[in-house]
Amino acid sequence: MSEFEQSTADGPAPRPSYRLKKTVALVGMMGAGKTAVGRSVAQRLGVPFLDSDAEIERAANLSVPEIFARDGETFFRKRESEVIARLLDAHCGILSTGGGAFLAEVNRRNIGERGVSVWLDADLDLLWQRVRHKDTRPLLRTADPRGTLAALYEARVPLYRKADLAVTCKQNLSIEAMAQRVIDTLLTRPDVLEKINA
Numbered sequence: 571m572s573e574f575e576q577s578t579a580d581g582p583a584p585r586p587s588y589r590l591k592k593t594v595a596l597v598g599m600m601g602a603g604k605t606a607v608g609r610s611v612a613q614r615l616g617v618p619f620l621d622s623d624a625e626i627e628r629a630a631n632l633s634v635p636e637i638f639a640r641d642g643e644t645f646f647r648k649r650e651s652e653v654i655a656r657l658l659d660a661h662c663g664i665l666s667t668g669g670g671a672f673l674a675e676v677n678r679r680n681i682g683e684r685g686v687s688v689w690l691d692a693d694l695d696l697l698w699q700r701v702r703h704k705d706t707r708p709l710l711r712t713a714d715p716r717g718t719l720a721a722l723y724e725a726r727v728p729l730y731r732k733a734d735l736a737v738t739c740k741q742n743l744s745i746e747a748m749a750q751r752v753i754d755t756l757l758t759r760p761d762v763l764e765k766i767n768a
């Protein structure tokens with residue numbers, strides 16, 4: 571991991587700590603593991619972790635489903651773009667975005683200018699397995715949530731492909747193993763590392 575700039579902070583550290591000069595944004599479908607894997611990547615590297623949904627919820631003092639119900643998706647997307655722009659300026663570390671964030675051109679441009687994007691690429695069956703029992707994704711509150719997820723998947727994959735890197739999620743890979751895969755993938759790309767450290 572020598573390509574990441576090692577922190578010079580004094581004192582004993584439980585694990586190596588790296589200083590990123592930009593943000594690594596995880597993108598991809600709901601259920602891909604952006605929040606869980608992002609947190610683990612950040613822990614492994616000893617860098618800050620933020621999740622755009624959590625930041626939106628904190629600022630509104632409401633959950634994502636509550637924001638959708640009260641103010642609608644358009645309002646949520648506006649907040650999401652603002653939060654992502656703000657975090658890209660203020661935060662050097664790992665940023666897990668919500669599944670719809672990378673669809674907006676302004677978010678892709680901001681992430682591209684001020685960070686790098688990593689697509690967690692999971693197939694539809696795996697995504698469905700992960701989200702089917704949870705009621706936290708308002709877009710899936712439809713008569714046919716599996717069909718809705720499939721339609722979102724079809725529409726979104728071409729946009730996720732625009733990410734700087736893609737890491738394939740596999741059924742049998744734990745959160746920890748996925749996090750290591752993300753780090754290993756970053757390490758194989760000097761051009762991306764250069765961008766993070768510039």
Ligand SMILES: Nc1ncnc2c1ncn2[C@@H]1O[C@H](COP(=O)(O)OP(=O)(O)O)[C@@H](O)[C@H]1O
Pocket residue numbers: 598599600601602603604605606607666669700743744745746748
């Ligand atoms: N590699 C994995 N192995 C097992 N469970 C996972 C894995 N990645 C994510 N999960 C679980 O799947 C669910 C969705 O993950 P989450 O991180 O919330 O995805 P996202 O933020 O992309 O919507 C959570 O319950 C999480 O703990």
Ligand SMILES: O=C(O)C1=C[C@@H](OP(=O)(O)O)[C@@H](O)[C@H](O)C1
Pocket residue numbers: 598599600601604605623634667668669670671706707708709
């Ligand atoms: O796919 C989407 O449009 C959304 C995904 C959710 O985040 P996760 O991808 O972290 O579940 C959250 O931002 C919101 O429910 C909308």
Ligand SMILES: [Mg+2]
Pocket residue numbers: 604605606621623666667668
């Ligand atoms: Mg998430």
